[in-house]
Amino acid sequence: MTQLLSPLKIRALELKNRLVMSPMCQYSAIDGMPGLWHDMHYGARAQGGVGLVMLESTAVSPQGRISPSCLGLWSQQHLEAHARLAERLHALGSAAGVQLNHAGRKGSHSAPWQGGAPLPIAQGGWVRTAPSASGPGMDVSPIQALSTQDIAAIVDDFRQAALRAVEAGFDVIELHAAHGYLLHQFLSPLANQRTDAYGGDFDGRARLTLEVAQTVREAIPDTMPLFVRLSCVDSKESNEGWTLEESIALARKLQAIGVDLLDCTSGGISAPPTKREGAFNADLARAVRTQTGLPTGSVGGIDSLALAESLLSDGACDLIFAGRALLRDPYWLIRQTAPQGAGLVPPQYARAGF
Template sequence: MIKLFEPLALRSVILKNRIVVSPMCQYSAEDGFANDWHLVHLGSRAVGGASLIIQEATAVSPEGRISPEDLGIWKDEHVPMLQRINAFIAAQGSVPGVQLAHAGRKASTFRPWSGEGVVAESDGGWPVVGPTDVPFNDNYPVPTALDANGIRKVVDDFRTAAGRALEAGFKVIELHGAHGYLLHQFLSPLSNQRTDEYGGTFENRIRLLLEVVAATREVWPENLPLIVRLSATDWTEGGWNADDTVQLSAMLKVRGVDLIDCSTGGNVPKAPIPVGPGYQVQFAERIKEETGILTGAVGLITTPAEAEAIVASGQADIVLLAREFLREPYFPLFAAQDLGAEVQWPAQYERARPHVHTAAGPR
């Protein structure tokens, strides 16, 4: 058996293989609404054989968007189109998932192809919030430090968004605690210099994430899995690090989190990140070994052989691909061919499966 194509049970959800579509911002929404672009983008990866399709960072509030073009799930009107997309994904034998997110101090910025820096309120931008009033860098907006009421609103927004995610037909939630967005901003001492119960010690800095996890689990059914994406290290002295991530992961495991999606970086501009094939796999492996929680590896995994090696060796339980899925929406189908695994192709595409012949000859 090719390990990459073995099923994996996450509570009541069965992933048909270990290849997962990582959340990838499309910057193609208006007022948070999904549209036909998202249907085709996400649906194509389901047709291509991915086991779990995690929708891009989806804002739990308008001010939680990275850009004005981000997807949202802060109002009931967002739900119907998400239901349509998720029904299509499920019909292909894939599992629909969503990454719930709040950008914090990295909000109200331009999408990559529209410019750089702050989107002015006159152009559709908004005031941003963070742990303190320190911006990400000189080209980003200056945040307002969240007060007690603001923190309660963040937790409530995640709770409400999780309820809408259930109504929309998602079967997996991933909470975005990575890449320098709000939950990560609270975790790292480099971005969190608060002096109240949400800052200072490790226990205080993880408090917001734990509260969000608890709030999500209040409305997210016991039989459905919950994932947390963490940046395992800031790659910067004095920042959030792998030891912190291991300690936090063990705590998340007993609080109803089923898998840690192990990324890195994003909280420090120009951090010295040693980017290369599989450069983040080491963190997935360590967290899995030291806590026993399931882990996912992500980051420059581009070939079937690399993906198979990661799961076959036990370094991680799933692999999440992003850019490779942009290049090849049908990566799982061709990975199976490359590795010699038998998988089902969509009936509409069966006649194009390599080396398939009929009694009448090749078609």
């Protein structure tokens, strides 16, 4: 058996293999609701044998969306729609995860294929919020700095969304603290110029992420895994902004709270997330795992079985998060692991000759 096909137990959940569908925005929801696109998109990857299908960025409030077309989990109606999707993923043999997010200053934008620009309120946009009203990488649209009362309300939004995720039947919750969204904005000195308890030194900038993680961990069952996706560095070219050393310190604190895995990525504050070939974030996952003992996931540029196997066997990570490879081919895992992965082939498709 390949390493990628080996099972992994996290708390009470046993994943049938080590492949996770990385959360990737689809910008295809209506009022936050998953629909036919999501059924087909996620269902195909579950049918393709993926151990854990992680839903895309799912907003904890209407103002927490990246775009008006993003998924949400801020109401009972969203819970019911997500429950149907989670049930379908289970029926197709995959565990189901949901990534909870607040976009902060990166919210109220159009979809990428519509230009990706900030949306005026008159065109369906909303007032964007952030740790600070200004900073590097900000565009010209007005952004409102969050008050401490606003921050407390956002922490509760994460808690309420997590409770809905549990009720909907998801197996894993991931908190999004990466790629320039709100939790990452608080972590990074490039975006956070606050002088109160939520800014300044490491402890101040890490406060919100830790509060959200603590609140969600306390709200969900002890048996349920909790992941955090973290941009472990703001830049792989320089030590500017949030650093790997700070990520390792944060990982230790998250581990003490009860976070089960750090999904390691990079970038997103002053530039788009890093995009390169060849497991370009694996060094970050390895450093966190080696120095803290916290299990990690590696994402970014992992597009072959040989590469995935080497990362797992060499101790860089415990899970492989595949993104573009699974966009290109829902049956990537079956093709990569043939003939060992023959058992993953739906019997209806056996004659295809995977």
